[in-house]
Amino acid sequence: MSKDLTTQAAPSALILPGDRVPSLVAKSSQNPQFRLDSMAGRWLVLGVIGSAALPGMADRLTRVMADAGPFDDTFASLFVVTQDPADAASGRLSDRMPGRRIFWDDDSGLARQLGALTASPGTEDQMLTCWIVVDPSLSVHRVIMLRTDGSDVEELMSLLAGLPPPDRWLGFEVPAPILVLPQVFEPELCDHLIGLYNADGGKASGFMRDQGGKTVAMNDPGFKVRRDFLLDAPQDIRAVQARILRRVVPQIERVFFFRATRMDSSAPPGWNGIWSAAMTPQRAGISDRTATTPPWARRTAAGRCRSI
Numbered sequence: 001m002s003k004d005l006t007t008q009a010a011p012s013a014l015i016l017p018g019d020r021v022p023s024l025v026a027k028s029s030q031n032p033q034f035r036l037d038s039m040a041g042r043w044l045v046l047g048v049i050g051s052a053a054l055p056g057m058a059d060r061l062t063r064v065m066a067d068a069g070p071f072d073d074t075f076a077s078l079f080v081v082t083q084d085p086a087d088a089a090s091g092r093l094s095d096r097m098p099g100r101r102i103f104w105d106d107d108s109g110l111a112r113q114l115g116a117l118t119a120s121p122g123t124e125d126q127m128l129t130c131w132i133v134v135d136p137s138l139s140v141h142r143v144i145m146l147r148t149d150g151s152d153v154e155e156l157m158s159l160l161a162g163l164p165p166p167d168r169w170l171g172f173e174v175p176a177p178i179l180v181l182p183q184v185f186e187p188e189l190c191d192h193l194i195g196l197y198n199a200d201g202g203k204a205s206g207f208m209r210d211q212g213g214k215t216v217a218m219n220d221p222g223f224k225v226r227r228d229f230l231l232d233a234p235q236d237i238r239a240v241q242a243r244i245l246r247r248v249v250p251q252i253e254r255v256f257f258f259r260a261t262r263m264d265s266s267a268p269p270g271w272n273g274i275w276s277a278a279m280t281p282q283r284a285g286i287s288d289r290t291a292t293t294p295p296w297a298r299r300t301a302a303g304r305c306r307s308i
Helices: 057-064 109-113 151-161 187-200 234-256 273-277
Strands: 043-050 076-082 100-104 130-134 140-145 207-211 214-218
Touching: 043 057, 043 151, 057 151, 130 151, 140 151, 187 234
Parallel strands: 043 076, 076 100
Antiparallel strands: 043 130, 130 140, 207 214
8 A cells, every 4th residue: 555645636547526426335333334325415525545544644634523624414524434444443543423434445445436546567556545525416526635744634624614505516506306396286185195194194114225235125213204105095096196197297208308107106205394304415316226216207117116
């Protein structure tokens, strides 16, 4: 592993501003399969450090991980990516919540995905230590190479201090790529569906994650809370489908240029202020096997999808 921190310019192999960040799955102290995608919606900083034992690294990390810093999991989050197993064994590095986490990259897999580990035939691998600043849409905003004099920390903190709030990271409020359609359901049908939900109370639907090559339903109130009621009466299902076919499917085709043929489920969701506050910003499609496009207009059949 190279101990040289003097690289001044980001080599072409390294991920660059404008590039999409890979869908990293990392080992952290709290989650052996931490998905970086789940942290979309705020500024992120990935610090590829090689080892906390490198000269000057301890002081650098102390300054970046200070309690008064910008990393609060709302505005920004920090992920220190170490390739040295001794950092964990010795206790040199540990999470400092909120907002500051360690990724244990013992096999350098994360560094390779980020282009921070270069290899040429007959030569030793070179670790390109750097800070990678990621915007709320999970694209690279800036790459700052670590420097021997530690000036990279001042550059990083100055950059973060000048960044806009995550919901206005482009200089204006960025709307989600969703289709808003009024009057899809008549008030009478809405009242009927609400009555069915209230009578049943709904069931926690949670979210899906990949574990051992399988998509597994999970519940974590700190990540997402929602309760669904599954429609099972044929007349209710037909009533919903008829209106989707008449009023939603044509608009999807007009705006997104494909003809929706599947509906994820017949499950009206239930929300309130408390539940919705528990939904963290995230990139859609966290599960490798489960697409999370709008539930009433799923393009591919998966699990509970129905033909429409």
